[in-house]
Every structure is written in C-alpha cells, then in structure tokens.
Amino acid sequence: MRVKICGITNLEQGNAIAQLGATELGFICVPASPRYLEVSAIKTIIQQLPQQVNTIGVFANLDLNAIVTIVSETGLTGVQLHGNESPEFCQQLRTLLSPQVELIKALRIKTNASLAKVIDYAQSVNTLLLDAYDPQLLGGTGHTLNWKELTQWTSPLPWFLAGGLTPDNILVALSQLQPHGIDLSSGVELAPGNKDLNKVTQLFHQLDSIKGKSSSFI
Numbered sequence: 001m002r003v004k005i006c007g008i009t010n011l012e013q014g015n016a017i018a019q020l021g022a023t024e025l026g027f028i029c030v031p032a033s034p035r036y037l038e039v040s041a042i043k044t045i046i047q048q049l050p051q052q053v054n055t056i057g058v059f060a061n062l063d064l065n066a067i068v069t070i071v072s073e074t075g076l077t078g079v080q081l082h083g084n085e086s087p088e089f090c091q092q093l094r095t096l097l098s099p100q101v102e103l104i105k106a107l108r109i110k111t112n113a114s115l116a117k118v119i120d121y122a123q124s125v126n127t128l129l130l131d132a133y134d135p136q137l138l139g140g141t142g143h144t145l146n147w148k149e150l151t152q153w154t155s156p157l158p159w160f161l162a163g164g165l166t167p168d169n170i171l172v173a174l175s176q177l178q179p180h181g182i183d184l185s186s187g188v189e190l191a192p193g194n195k196d197l198n199k200v201t202q203l204f205h206q207l208d209s210i211k212g213k214s215s216s217f218i
C-alpha cells in the first residue's frame with residue numbers, strides 16, 4: 001500500500017520519513033497553509049532525497065501554467081489538486097504535464113452528493129484522494145471522513161484515503177476500507193510542518209502488524 005506523508009518542510013524529516021517507508025512525500029504549495037514551502041526550498045529538498053520516493057506538490061486553485069512551471073522547476077513527480085478544480089481543468093493540466101507526472105485530484109467530501117461527483121474526474125486524472133470537508137480550511141484539518149459511509153463506495157480509479165488519519169486510528173480505518181494508499185499530515189505532527197518521527201514510526205509499526213493479513217492492498 002502507498003503511504004504518503006504530507007506537509008514536509010525540511011530535508012532531515014523528509015529523508016527520515018522516506019527511510020521509515022513512506023512511498024510519497026507531500027509538499028504544500030498553498031501560500032495560506034502553515035505548511036507552505038517556497039518553490040526553491042522544495043527543489044533543494046527534492047534534489048537530495050532518495051530517488052525512489054515520490055514527491056507530490058499540493059496545489060489549490062492555482063493557474064495551469066504556474067503549476068506546470070513549478071513542476072518543471074522542482075522535479076516534483078506528482079501534482080495533487082486540493083481546491084475547486086473542475087474536471088475540465090484537470091483534463092487540461094493532464095495534457096500539459098509530462099505523462100510520467102501523476103495527477104491526483106483531492107475531493108473534500110461534505111455529503112453523499114460530493115461523493116457522487118467523483119466519477120466526473122475518472123477520465124481526467126490518474127488517482128483520487130478523499131479528504132474531509134472543513135468550511136474554513138482546504139486541508140490538513142485533522143478531521144476524519146465517515147469511513148462507514150465510504151464502504152458503500154467503489155472508486156473508478158486508484159485512490160488515497162486522507163483526513164485525520166493517525167497511528168491510533170489507522171487500523172480501524174483500514175479494517176473498513178481498502179484504499180490503494182493512505183495520506184497523513186496533522187496526525188503525525190508536533191506542530192504544523194514539524195513532523196513527529198515517533199508518530200511516523202508508530203504508523204509503520206501499525207501497518208507492519210497487518211501486512212499480508214487483511215487484504216492485498218497492504
């Protein structure tokens with residue numbers, strides 16, 4: 001299973017988290033976030049990370065050309081769109097980005113109607129990510145989704161489960177759902193942008209404890 005740890009702000013923590021087993025590190029390119037990182041800092045970190053770890057830039061409502069420029073300047077391997085980007089916007093971005101760059105659409109699920117809209121993105125992105133809704137914050141909220149309701153849902157694409165995941169609740173979430181990946185940010189932090197390596201270690205211990213047991217995804 002893919003494990004994305006989001007909101008990396010320095011090389012030491014990025015390297016340590018990659019060593020612990022993260023398959024993706026996320027960098028917040030949303031200026032309003034306390035986890036925001038300048039493009040030059042993202043580039044410097046990515047250049048020194050092990051090659052096998054994927055690096056995902058998290059954007060919200062930024063214009064197409066700006067995203068493409070940041071990807072080419074930094075060497076990000078993927079783009080996560082976390083704002084109100086339409087399926088048409090995603091389609092356009094998909095054609096502008098190199099095919100090797102993974103395009104992930106994050107959807108903040110407020111009601112079952114938001115879940116029904118997911119299908120609209122099936123042709124325009126590679127991967128989906130479901131996050132919890134908050135009226136004020138775009139992401140990094142620490143709120144969980146209603147996992148029970150999601151058991152009724154079948155994804156048209158590979159997907160990440162996000163929203164308030166922690167080392168303490170991850171096994172409960174994965175006992176109900178079989179996402180292709182999980183995405184954690186505030187649940188493994190000491191403070192916004194400062195990851196807690198003990199919590200990341202605990203997370204991987206929890207995941208190891210169910211390896212091979214419950215499903216082919218783990």
Ligand SMILES: O=C(O)c1ccccc1N[C@@H]1O[C@H](COP(=O)(O)O)[C@@H](O)[C@H]1O
Pocket residue numbers: 006007026028030033034035058060082106129131138139140141142143162163164165183184185186187
């Ligand atoms: O983390 C942020 O500050 C952020 C800002 C703007 C858009 C997305 C952001 N983070 C994303 O939020 C989810 C879940 O976070 P959490 O585990 O509930 O804290 C994750 O996908 C991050 O990429």
